[in-house]
Amino acid sequence: MLGPGVRLGERYRLEERVGAGGMGEVWRAVDEVLGRIVAVKVMLAAVADEPDFARRFRAEATAMARVNHPAVASVHDFGRSHDLTYLVMEFVDGESLAQRIARGGRIAPEETLRLVAQAADGLQAVHDQGIVHRDIKPANLLLRRDGSVVITDFGIARRDDASLLTSSGAIMGTPSYLSPEQVLGQPATVRSDIYSLGLTAYECLAGQKPFVGDNPYAVALQRLQTAPRTMGITLPAAVLAVLEKALATDPAQRWPSASALAGAARAGAAGTGIPAPVGPAPANTEGRARRMLWAALVLAVVLAGGVAVWGFTRDGGGDSAVPAAKAGVPAGFASCGTGYCPVEPMCWGGLTAISGRAQPPGRINCDEPHRYQTYAAIPLPEGALEIRTDSLMAQPAVTKACTPALLRSRGSTPGKADAFTPDAWPIQLPDGSWLLHCLARSPGGETTGSVIG
Template sequence: MERLKDGFVLKERYRLRRRIASGGMGAVWEANDELLHRPVAIKIMHPHTASEQVFARRFRDEAQYAAKLRSSNIVNVYDYGEDHGLAFLVMELVTGKTIAQLIATRGPLEPEFVRSVVIQVASALAEAHEWGIIHRDVKPSNILVTASGEAKLSDFGIARAVQGEPLTQHGEVLGTPQYLSPEQATGQPASPASDLYALGVVAHEMLTSVKPFDGATPVAIALAHVNEPPPPLPSSVPSDLAELVSRCLSKDPRLRPASADAVIQDLQPNTGGLRMVPVPPLPDRRPPAPPLTPASPTTGRQPLAPDLVNPRRTQQVLAVAATLLVVVLCLAALFL
């Protein structure tokens, strides 16, 4: 991948400009389509994975799955090709931030912003599920949001058609541990309800800025999904939103919303269509100015302020597994 740099041209058409991100299967570049004169994003598969049949098949599947879908809340796929020994996927370039970046810089997000994002991601999932496609990796880093509040679901790299040929080996579970459904963790196949569970985890994390299920190892995280209840949401979260998140996080898939469309119906205001909520501004992290204390009447000096004691706060253990990478968990016999 060392040859990939600013100015490198793929298929005599796509000129690379700068690398945006890098993951386990490849890297994403901002590029220019010199035929249609528009900016695009290009995911280029790492050469060492291109030679591995399963990874190459998943990469092609991502192109085919995403190309079928027609939703303003899914990142559009324009083209797929191979050139210079590299397989690549040409996509819509979305100017914005991922939900993961927003949580990292802003902390808990406003409930009405969360409501808007959840409705839009549910709309994307409804389109995918209508085509019989399960995303299987709904997480904050796969949700892009523009400044105006438009949310787009990306990365169908480990998506699977419900009736499609399985690409996993016996005993493998694909997904990111913090967003893995209990049924997947116990060796059952993923279903549309699994995507709704992951959406519930994302919504909970947006409202609190903390992953509801975490642990020191992927296995510990998976067991938490199976056995532990999610932490309570702040009392400031509207009751309908809190109830929806709770139902999405039900351990039993049958107790979750019946479909992605049902999620939209539960959260959509009765007054009309979706009201997109702009991305919240960055919080002011400057320390507050110290209060003015009147001078001592006898000495004219400012009295000394008492020592301030910061209360201890407990913190959840950070997960070892990186959320930007697709990980393989060998938890139980699974044949997807």
């Protein structure tokens, strides 16, 4: 039983519980060997007892211990005592950004950008170690007495080469701060952390969360259906420029790295103008942005005398009258038999259906892990959007178009596509019309590289 006075590892004497979350409890403790105050995170038994948890969590702790940056909480030790798994970290004497917002409300734009820049610096150090935090939010950003920022709580962080610390298929993170791709069940990347930091900046400026709902599922789903609540305050244009790019729905349109975001935030705070991102632009980012089918966050910026009003909106209208692809070959395709074939590889990280209805997928680089790749497309058959996605392949028009033979013929090398299974998914074009994509599905899980020639 945890409580004041309990000693873990014959070294760490617990003094006061200072926090609790979904993974465990955090205690202020005394390191009796070195005579210093530390933070000890004790993992919940239900989590720690998962198969191979200790091995995987130790691998994560080892990776995090290699991060050496003033804006990242230092990891000191890892161990197991009294049948409890624990992690020993730097104790930050201060308060969380969430407590700061709750206590004082909105934070001034210049101060917000300063905090964002420091947090982004720390994130870059984390990302340099191949770690994605996956739960950036005000509660996980601590403020020292001098006002400097410390990133903490890596309970659900993931290394590029590590397995998840939780059950397969779970969407990890806090609903109010998940990126659109995380909501869709796709892998989190460094740009997912950038999006979450953008939402954190929103909360600093607005004094309220960007998304609210009756339950966590509804909160997470909102960013696919609507936009963050309007702030209703005037902000410098430079602040809007930083946040607009951080909150781009398409990951390829966000700041390319945390360090780029940090530089932009500092320039915005200093009023020196927002620097352009450094490094090569992602391939075909303009085309990707047009094809992004998540509910778009459109930044409505009304410039007036160097300031702008922060307000998000979205396109209205439903799909009661859904046009098929308009006359002519759609952009990104070439004529191919009775339909179209993509002129460049089109890969998708995952497909999500809610109550049987297809949700917009997110396109990713084919060199990244993915499950689906388009090998052909046809105009959307009448009534296809009203059919459950798991029944699409049984429809005669779809069966005729998305054949295994066509998939094999589109393989980049002989026999390469044989192990892939045909599937189908409706995807909307920028002009509002629809195509039905014939997809090569990898039955063995995620794959890399293009299977289509």
